[in-house]
Structure formats: C-alpha cells, structure tokens
Amino acid sequence: MDDTQGGAGHGKQYAIQLVVNGDLHSVFVKANTLLVNVLRNQLNLTGTKKGCELGDCGSCTVLLDGKPVNSCMVLAVEADGHEITTVEGIAQNDQLDALQQAFIDHAAIQCGFCTPGMIISARALLSHTPHPTEKEAREAIAGNLCRCTGYVHIVDAILAAAETEKKEV
C-alpha cells in the first residue's frame, strides 16, 4: 500500500451489495472501509453511532443477519450479500416498535447516544427470548455502555416491552 497517495480516492474499490433495513443497496467500498462508515456516510443512516471504534462501547451495534454485532469491527466487504438492520429499521413505517415506545415511556433515554445500540441489542434479545429475566436483559446489553442512566430505566423498558409484546401475541 502506497502511503504517499491520498486517502479514500486511492486504492482498490469493491462493489458490494448490502440489504439494509430491507432495502438492497449497491455501494463501492475499499477493503478498509468499515461497515459503520458505509452506513453513516454512504447510506446516510447516522442513527448508528461511533463511540470508540474498537468494539468496546456498543454504540455502533447493528443486526447482521439478525445478530447484534459492533459495526465498527466489521469490514464492509465482509458484509457483502448480508442483511443489516439499523435503528432506522426498527420502527414499522411510523409505528414505533414496542421497545422504542417502552424506552420513551420509561425515561430510558437521556443523552440518547447509546440508545440506538441498546435498542438493537434489546430487539435481538426479545426476538429469541420473549420472556427475559432481569439478568438476561442485563446480559443482552452488557456490551452496550451507557454513561447517563445507570441502566436502571433501560432494564425497566426492556422488561416492559417484553410484557407488551407478550400481550400482543
């Protein structure tokens, strides 16, 4: 790699396809392009945040084929052909997901920077563990750091959303 060349305009470009929130996108990326940057910069989905870029804080959590991952630690080329869900894909048109509503109702959002990642992790939890215990809820979000809430209202919201979804079934 020639470090005397400029940045993103130089270097081999790869054409990849990502299904993001149900929509097929074709984008050009470099090998070193991270999934989080494709989402935020090229697809304008800025809901996914960058808090540490080393996979320690969970602000960048998205679903990759239904599983929560840190999108800052996934190369875009590795996600070629896969399905991604970001926070923008959680609501159904203008209908908020039960989790989103529960976060609002239980004051689980302060600065909101961790919120997208939290919602994604919690969404994955409820999709395969519809009746989580408090411990299971905490385990699901243990990779999502929050500096504002102490997790109290967030755990309340996740358990409340589980109840709501249980009733809706």
Added chain:
Amino acid sequence: MKEDYSVIGRSVPKIDARLKVTGQALYAGDLKMPNMLFGKILRSPHAHARILRIDTAEAERLPGVKAVITHKDVPAKKYGVSPARRDENIFCIDKVRHVGDKVAAVAAIDEETVYRALKLIKVDYEILPAVFDPVEAMAEGAPLIHEDFPRNINVEIHQSFGNVEEAFARAFHVRKDTFLGHRTYHCPLEPHVSLAFWEGDKVTLYATTQKAHYLQVDLARQFDLPMGKVRVVCPFIGGGFGGKAAAMGLDFAAVALSRITGRPVKMFYDRDEMFTHNRGRHRQIMELTTGVDRDGKILGVYANFIMDGGAYTGNGIATAYYAGSLLPLSYVFENFKYDMLRVYTNLPGSASQRGHGAVHPKYALESQLEMIARDLGMDSLEIRLRNRRKPDTVTVNELTVNSCKLETCIETARKRSGWDEKKGNLPRGRGIGVALGGFVSGAGYPIYRTNLPHSVALIRVNEDGSAATLYTGAVDIGQGSNTVLCQMAAEAMGFRYEDITVVSADTERSTHDFGAYSSRQTLMSGWAVKRAGGMVKERLLEAAGVMMNVKPEELDCRDAEVFVKNNPVVREPFGKIAREYFVKNGPLVGHGSYTPPKLGGDYKGGTVGTSPAYSFSAQIIEVQIDEETGEIGVEGVWDVHDSGTVINPALVHGQSHGGIYMGLGEAIWEEVKFDENGRILNPNLAEYRMPTALDVPMMDSLAVEGFEPAGPWGAKEVGEGASVPTEGAVANAILDATGVFMDSLPLTYEKIWRALKNKKRGENADPR
C-alpha cells in the same frame, strides 16, 4: 405533590425521545454540509518538549489535503476559562506540556486522508525533563511548566473561618487522615466534534459544548470578532458531565481551518484523543483533620489539599475552590480552615467533572466521619444526624442555605434500605454504608466578570395560538432541560407542553444563557422561563378580559383554556384569545430573565460555592465482598434526595441513577493510568472500565417532598448532587463489610484483597 399543577410534577416523556429512539436525532458527528472537509489535531508524543521545527510540506502535498496549520496560522493569544488563568495556546508555540498537547491541525476531503496527512507532519522536538506528580513538581529543581508560575503552583488558596487550632485543642477526639483521590474521566459516549463554517465575516460553530455562550465569548475574543459575528449552536449532545464545558483546541482549529479553506470543516476526536484532552476529575492528596466533642459533634475541620492540575488550568481554578467550599455544606461546624495547592504537572489538564471538586473531598470527610463514629462507638446515622445541615442556616464559609430536608432524607433512607435490621447483622463479607450529599443549584457568579443576567427566555405564541415556541439558551446535554423547561413554560403560560417547540442552545436563534454546568438550569433557566410564561399569560388575560368582559384578575389559564376562576364553566380557548391578541397587538410574546441575588462572603474565593439553593441527599449502599478475591459486588443502592419541587420525577430519578452510576464507576472501577513517560496506559473503553449493565444493580431513588423558596415552583438540582456521596458510601460499606479502612481511591478488588491480607496478618501478629 400538594399543589395541583397541570404539567409540573408529571413524568411526561422527553420531547426529544422519539427522535433519539428512531435514530433521527442529529449529533454533531452526524452533521454533513455541502463541500465539507474533515479535520484533526496533531498531538505531541512527548510530555514536555521544546518544539524546534514543524515541517508540514509533505502533509500539504498529499492529494486531498486542503490546509495544514500550526501556531503561525492562528492568533497567538492565550486562552483559558478564567481570565485569571489564560495559559493555553490553540497550538503550542515554543513547547508542548503533556502527551497529547496540540501541535498542528489538518483539513482534508475525507477522514482517511486526514489521518494519513497527520502522519506526514514532521516535528523535531527537544525532549525536556518532565514531572508527573504535584509534590515533585513543587520541589526544588523541578522542571518549570509555565514560565509565570514558580514552583508550578497554579492556584494557592488559604481560607480560615473561626479558629480550628482552638477547636482541636478543646476537642474530645481529633482524627487526622490522608486520603488519595484518583484521576478519572467523564467519558461521555459521544466524542467531541466541532463543525465550523463562515458566511462572509460571520462564523457558525456546531459544537459539542455545554456552554454555548462562554464558547461564543471565547471565540469572539480569540479571533477579534464582535459577538454578533459568532454563532454557536449545540446539536443533540451525547453527554457532557463537565467535560464539554470549556472552549477546546478543536473549536478554535475548526474556526481557523474553515476560514483558511473557505469550506465547512468538521473536527473530531477519537476515543483515545478524548482521554488525552481529558479535563476530568483531579487527582488529589487530601490531608483532613476533624475534631469532635464527646458526643460526636464536629467542632472543626482542617482540609489541607494538593491537586494535580495537569498542564493547563481550564476551569480547574474553580475546582480548586469548590474542593473546599462545599465541605461545610452537609455538616455543620463553626471552625474551618482550607489550604489548597493546585499544581501544574506534565499530564493532561484536569478540570470540572460531575460534582465539581466536591466529590473526592466528600469521600474523605465521609470516611473520616465513619472512623470517628467507630472511635466513639457511635452509630453511623446518629453521628450524621447530630451534625447535619438544617434549613435556613448559613455555613461557616458564608453559604446561605434555605430549604434543607436532610433529616427526612436520612430517616427515609434508613427505612427504605432496612438499615436498622442490616447494620451489624449482615453475614460475613456483606456491608452497608452511608454518606450525605449536597450540591449547588447553579453557581452564584458567572465564570467571567459580567453583569449579564444568568438566564434569559423568550416565548412567542404563533398567530392562531395553536402552538408556541420557547427560546432558551439552556443546553440539553441529555439531562432533559429542554423537556423540563417546556413543562415550565406550559405551566407558566397555562398552555399545553405538547404544543410548545423548544429552540435552545443557539446563541443567535435562542436567547442568552450561561449553559449547563453547576446544575443551574432547572433553577436559573427555569426562573427565566417561568417569568416569560407569566408575561405571556398576563398579556393573554388582559386581552381575554376585554373579550370576555371580565376583569383580568378574575381569569386564569390552564391547559390552553382561559376560564373565570370562580365560575370555570365560562371559558374560552387559548387560541381564540391569542389570535385576537395577535391581530390587535402583533406577536404575543413574553420574556423573562434571572440573575441570582448577591451571595457569599467577602473573602478571597467567597464567590465559589455560592448558589441560590442547595440540594441535599442521603445515600446508602450495600456491598458484598468476596473476601478471597476482593471483588466488590454492589448489591443495593438507596438514594433519597431533597431536590425541592420535582418538575419531572422520571427525569430526576434518571439523573439520580446516572449520578450514582458515575459515582460507583469512579469509586471502584475507573482510573486514568499513566506510564513513566506521562503516556496514558488505558485510553480506551476496555481498560478504562466503566461498569456494564451486569456490574450495577437496580437502584432505589426517591425524592422527598420539599420546596425551595429560591427556586421556580420550589425546584432545585439533582444532576450532580447524586454523584457526590457515592464514593464515601461505598468506602463506608466496605469498612462495614470487612473492617478495613480504605484511604485511597479507587477501591479496586486488588486493593481490598491486599487490605484484607494485611488485616489478617495484623490480627495474627503478636498483639504485644
């Protein structure tokens, strides 16, 4: 709540919650502008070094780079938070003073190019001897960090009230301990970002800042611009905690680079750069002496502190004063001496962090008081009740306290935690500890000398009265000030909060306000909003009186309906009256402002610690220690707060939880560590360990019924007061669980393990 308010006291959902929960909320890092460039700062790899030469030629030649700047390209004026301590340059001129100090900056077409360009800047340094400890920094022959500050003494404080020597002489028991408070960091989830652009001779800066006004002032001063040509706007902010509370190199560099390139420039920090910028909690050596009478009443306290200020002052000068001034807040004593030395070292600067200066000293006082209680055979709650602050009193250092419900807080915490059943009866390794809190509801004096009001608010009702806009300079950093002020506007106007839009934190498009620090906005911005709403209501009722043929005094307005007070079936919609008002008189507006009364004593530093009101709290924490490993499990947390009238209970409890969370993190897990060359060993979120959801328990937070006469509707603060007692409560719980007295922070598992080992060794040792 005794009063029947329409929206005050209700846990209404945050007005920005939906935007945040759908990912629509735009934070500074999300903003994009046409033709925008990206920028970063080049940092020094050395703790103390002379800059011999900076060669930017190769960096400038890299395709995509639009500008590379150093001190030559920006005003050489020094800046700083306090006019008394302007000790920092945008880029270092002659030397760098800490690893991470600012040397140059790059603007380029994409992030990757910026990083590559930074690597191509060549700097020749002459490494100088560095010093990393405040005591060493004051010693003979230590390297001088700032030429104007001999012995590296940045701030020196000597305050004396009453006569502590005399008090100690007649005391029944005097205890002297030295405590060590450690260096921690705010670590907001959102890294700093500054996006600047020029339109002609006016610059706009979108900044992650808690203080739009002060940043505007500093930018105007630095670049010799009139205030009207500087606009600072806060997008959504991902937490501040005191770390986004001063103008930064990033702000100045963005302004400079955008002028030079003629394009918007978005500057940003990575997580490790957040750590090297720092300006977090000071490391402190605290020698504390307290004398009590035979009943445990405190007769005098002598606090002799040394703070590691790092390389720059920032608002650390205020921190140095706060470290002493709030010690006499929760406890009453008539004799108090405070000596403080804030010392420069070649480490990143320390400054304000949640609880500003009061947190480590509180840990020291609470731990010492606990040991005094043990020495006297007194109960932990009893000694606190004996010495607690009472309402309508003045502290020894002349801070005036109005409302104070500490006794209720203590008794309520006692019941809710099961203290009486638990204390002394818990199984081995389990313990319960208590500490009292107290904090300002807004600093009594601004950061620079000015007669500007502290908060101003403006409300404009739209033409048909179906909506209103609240303009406030208050900054919502996540604590929910936009929501709370919206509720206040609705209450004051008699309107519906759902129909109010808040335009905030924009020095051009909202109003003047000093911003989010010292927990001031609920009280101070709140007063301005209340008065603005009151003016709207007054004008509306005037018009309504004419329309309804009733005297205005006989009318009231609530939930967007005007009604006759003693015959409420006679009512008209707000909108109808408002529209009529607009047609006859023009826009229906109201404005209000707030300036605190003159507060504090007439001694040097007497302004710091002043506030129109103080919150108080009692916090009890229960821990389980694994005595083999020293691992600390936090099993229970009870916080009972006197925040006066609670405007939004859910948000108040959220602040309480968050404050305790930070307190727990700082007490047990967090510490910024350095190597022998002044480099941070753990500038990341793997090794700077904030507690995860598995590390902290559910928390029991309660606000007692109270009323603060100096607060709007009786309200006062909660955001910082909740983190003030936590370190002390944890230390006291560990003492109760294990019998070991922990005199240094953080209270890590290894430290507990070592203390238990030493205790056992001591027990097994020959008692003779």
Added chain:
Amino acid sequence: MYLPDFDYYAPETLKEACSLLARLNGGASVLAGGTDLLSHMKNELISPKALVSLRRIKGLDTIAYVAEKGLVIGARATHNDLAGSQVLRERYPALPETARVMANNQIRNRGTIGGNIVSAVPSADLPPILIALGASVVIEGPNGTRTVLLEQFFVGPRRSIIAADEVLAGIVIPDQATTGSAYCKFGLRRSGALAVVGVAASVVADGASVTQARIVLGAVAPTPLRARQAETLLAGNAVTESLLEEAGRSAANECRPISDIRGSEEYRRDMVRVFTKRALRKALNIPIQHTGEGT
C-alpha cells in the same frame, strides 16, 4: 480511527487460502471474525499488506460429534455458536459456559474459536479449557493437513507454531473419560473484561477420589500453562478441603504471572490459588462456599 488499507482476498477453499498465503509470503493475515485482528490494526500494532478472509469457505463453522473422532469444531464457529450449541452442552458443558463469559454479546457474534486460539493472547479464555479437554488443532497448509495437540501449539505471547502459509481449520476434542470440567474466569468487571487469571480444570473422579486431573492456567504465563505438579498432587487421592488448598498453592507456585495494569504478580498468583480451587470444585461438582475462608 485509522485502519490502513490492504489487499483483500476471499478465497472459496482452504487450499486456495493457503496458496494465497504462500504467495503473499508473510505479508498477509488471516481474517475470521476480525475482533482481534482489526483492533490490532486500528491500534497500529500490525499493518498487514493483505487480508485473506475465510468467510467464503464453506463448512468451516460447524460443530458436530463425529464417531471415532470426537467433537469437531470448525475454526470459524463463533463464541455464540459455541455458547448455544446443543451438542457441546451435552458433551462438554464447560465449553459453552466459557464462551458465555467472553467479551460481550456483540463480540461473541463475530469472534471465532479459531481466532481466539491463533491470536495466542495469553489471557484468551478458550485455550485453557480446550487444553484441559485434550483438544487438538487441525492445521491446513499448502502441503496438506497436520494435527497438533493444542497444548503444544503456543510458543509465547502472540506466537504459535502455525506458519505464515497455514490456516487453523478446526479443533478436535477426543472422546475422553471425564467426569467433569470447568473454567473459572476472573476479570475486573462482569462483562467486557480480559481474564486477570483463568483456570480450567478437567477431572476424572471416582466417588470422592480423583483418578486424574488436568489443570490449565491462563493469563499467568506467556502461554496457557499446565499446572502439572498440582495435577500430580490430586491424582489418586480423596478430595478434601486441604488437598484442594494444596493443589491451589502448587498451581500458584507453578505459574509465571507478570504485573500489568490489570493486576500485580502477587495478586495474580494468589488468584491462581483461589481459582484453581474453585475450578476443581466446579469440575468435581462440590458446592462453593462464599465466605472469606482466609487469605
């Protein structure tokens, strides 16, 4: 953060991957989940000119019991694949239990067993329990396949016997008589923490006696370490509290920890003593008392 650019290959077979690596002659790194590799690259500790990704190679992530062979785990099985595996839970429950205490959920959905082994980080959690279970690794190279006992795989911190043109393809855990195994991880918070000390134990017990024991220590030596003297102390003896304490002290003596930002040497040594006992108790199914039983 800055991730330097590189050439990227995603071959479809292991053979292709190996010949690519051979051609690139030491200038390439293998990419599985990337959770270790990418953070290393972002911290500018390594700058490979090329990455050879395993993502297109089929069948590299299966977990199955193969008769006559044992448990076969593909290198690309993620930690959450291990945590949720039915067949693992039935045969060697300590393995999914170990996977569950690694990093956090997001990392576990990407990080792989192959990566955790090949990165050869002294504090890695899977190697100790795998070694205690007698695991071998299957290594694919341009000249064919070789199988190496995992215990002999590690050379030092971030160094192993794998060559630049080889790919770790899978892990085999042979059928072995074991009555119980366990891994105890001691970290500085309950999630997202590297092991300060990790102890794996696998025992063959006959009633109240231990016939055979394997004790493997992590994070306290340049590589995972068998505490052989502690093992010898246990073999053929009835399990008593004092025997466990003896084994713990022996293991503490055998380890070679360093002092770093996570803990001092002295602390780690004593934690080896404590967690050797706890791992043995777990493996032997003896309830753990949670009082301070002396330091």
